[in-house]
Amino acid sequence: MTLDLAIVLVLLVAAIVMFAIGKPRMDVVAVVMIVALPLTGILSLSETFAGFADPNVVLIAALFVVGEGLSRTGVTYRMGDWLARTAGTNQARLIVLLMLSVALLGAIMSSTGVVAIFIPVALSIATRTGISPRQLMMPISLAGLISGMLTLIATTPNLIADAELTRSGFDGLGFFSFTPIGLVILALGIGYMLFARRLLGDGGTKRPPRRTFDSLLVDYDVDVRTHRYRVGSRSPLSGETTADIDMGSWRARVLMIARNRLFRPTVRTSADATQVKRGDVLYIDAAIPDAQLEKFDLTRLEPTEEFFDSYSRQLGLAEILIGPDSIAAGKTLREMRFHATYDLVVLGVRHSGHNVTGEYVTAPLAIGDTLLASGAWDAFEKLSTRDHGFIVLDLPAEVSEVAPAANQAPFALASVAVMVVLMVTGIVPNVIAALIACLLLGIFRCVDMASAYRAIHWPTILLIVGMLPFATALQQTGGIDLVVDGLFAVLGGAGPSVMLAGIFVITAVIGLFVSNTATAVLMAPIAISTAAQLEMSPYPFVMMVILAASAAFMTPVSSPVNTLVVEPGRYSFGDFVKVGVPFTVVVLIVSVLLVPVLFPL
Structure with missing residues (x-):
């Protein structure tokens, strides 16, 4: 092993x-490596x-814009509405149609974005039918991943592998080159999930016909964390805004204020802050x-069962999922000033099911975390329309709210058809x-420059x-040859089928351990050399x-x-292992x- 190869391997292991561990962010790690590699002298700046x-980098960026065009024109949401109408209450039919819909859309736009779109759709169906979300979320993720096997543009690793073939002097892959395998x-996968969903159970109880305030508060332990206090006539808090309340070294967060049997959410905005009276x-x-109660003239009140329920006409309560492109990740x-920015008070946070x-x-937020928030109902609708990567669960917005270019849907479909x-x-x-x-999406006003x-991502x-x-x-330092030689040393005499399985x-x-994008970058040259x-x-x-x-x-x-x-499916690590490992073997x-049949050796 040469010194140059050792340096490259050390950098590669450090990146992996x-x-x-997820620290720092993947894009930051990438920038660190861009800086480190030329400093070693192994690669030139060019x-x-x-x-x-690389044309494929531009292609991937353009495909993000195409996917945005489908979302802004409501194509994806209309498919969800069709799914809900067609499936009815038949769980098996619902899973089949759900997986087909996700796979179809995922074949021409980001699978992560498609799954993010269909999560609220599936939860809404679960609410109406009483089906447990555990039965629906895993099929959605499975179909989202399989969609990457359907077309050339379905996922980034496909384009990376195609580019590596071209760089090595071979013809690239066709748009539908591996569609037959993906369809099989x-x-x-659909047949497997119709069986494997039984392994997931329903989490002890099925989702209630309609999610209640009480169930949400219990899920996030808000009911046991929240206490009621009446402000006395001599309280120095009187006249203070909820944003300015200061109890010295002891911090208190006012979640809401009840006043004369009328309720006003304690949502602070730049134009208005709720005053304590x-x-x-x-x-x-x-x-x-x-000691603080006496100092601030506060009287502790007994807990009440009505809690948030009695204020439901004035107060909204819903879960918010941190989406794949959310500005909240990390x-x-x-830091985000969430309360002030979105007019919503966060009552609790769940991470990895806890x-x-x-x-x-x-606490830093991560993709997949859920927040329980309260505020005016229209604040949730406004949050859904912002491009900040938040997904409001159990509160589906109207298509007109989520799809600002809904009337342009036919033009979006025509633009995608031209591309295909x-x-x-x-x-x-x-x-x-x-x-x-x-360009067509822009001409037909399906997207504007800001949304593009x-x-x-x-x-x-x-x-x-x-x-x-x-x-x-x-390649330049012999690292690819080293891996290939090791592969041959272990599997070389076992035949091409075993070698394919090894790859x-x-x-x-x-x-x-590494994103599938980075994995494809590393493994495509090894496959070609093998x-x-x-x-x-x-x-x-x-x-x-x-x-x-x-x-x-x-x-x-x-x-x-x-x-x-x-989080929407309330899954554990073991759920993915017992469902995912057998299907990976399949x-x-x-x-x-x-x-080997479709691509002869």
Whole structure:
């Protein structure tokens, strides 16, 4: 092993470790590597920054905009409405249609975005039918991942593998090259979930016909954390706003104020802050010490069963999911000034199925976390329309609210159809086809420039650009040959089918710790070099990388798609293991059998 290779491997291991622990963010890790690689002298500046000029990076950015066009015009939500009407209360039919809908949309737009859209749809159906969300969330995530196996543009690893083939001097993959395999796996996935859903149970009880205030408060332990105090006539708090209340070293958060049997939510905005008055009843999220009660002339009141329920006409209460592109990821509620910005008070936070205890306002939020918030009902509707990555659960907004360009839906579908035709026929390069679709979406006012820029997931772009130089560095320093030689030492005499299985397993295992995008960047060159050593076609080996990168079924952290459904489905780590591992084995077997048939060795 040369010194240069050792340096590259140290940087690669450091990147993988940081990806696995989630600190710092993936895009920050990518930037660190972009800075580190040229400093080692192994790569030149042009080689390090070649990713910024890669057509596939532009293609991926354009596809984010295409997906935004489908969302803004309400195409995705109308499909959800159709699903609810067609499925009725038949659970098996619902799962089949739900998975088909998610897979179909995921074949032409981000699977993570599709899953985020369908979570509220599925919860709404669960509320109306009494079906447990545990029976619906896992099928959604499974279909979202399988959608990556249906078309060339369905997921980033497909495009990365295609680009690596082109760089190695081979023809790229076609738009529908691996659709037959994806359809077989989708059919098996649907059949599998009709059986495997029984392994998930219903969480002890099915979802009630309608989620009540009481059940939400109990879920987040708000009922046991909240205390009531009456403001006395001599209280220094009288006249203070809820934002300015200061009890010295002891911090108290006023959740709401009851006044003369009328309720006004304690939502502070830049234009208005709720003032405390004598005789008010304050609902506070912790017990106030006796010494503070006397000092501030507060009287402790007994708990009341009515709590939030009696104020439901004035007060909204709902769960908010931190979406995949949320500005809240990695930030605290206090840093975001959530209360002031969104006119909503957060009553509790759940992370990985558990309530965050203590000062949850200072705990960093993560994708998949849920917040229990209270405020005016229209504040939740406004939150749904903002492009901040929050998903309001159990409070579906009207399509007109969520889809500001609803009347342009036919034009959005026509624009996507033009893109697909151009990609399938090969009249123009894929990146030009996607940019043409973006221009058409803009011309027809399906998207505007502001929403187009917001739609691009820049962390993903930076991740790709930052990881692509590693493939070049490993090739130049002999790292690819080292991995291939090791693979041959272990599996070389076992035949090509075993070698294909080996490529799949290695990719799937790496994908447990690293994003599937980074996994594809690392494994695609290895697959091509392995094929060259065997003097076989590279296509079946690259296909195994593509299929394995999308087969991230085994843990809740294998993919953002899985992370999103953890809290709405109340899943544990073990739920993903017992459902995901067997199906991953199924996908492995199907891939080993079908890939050599469609892509001869």
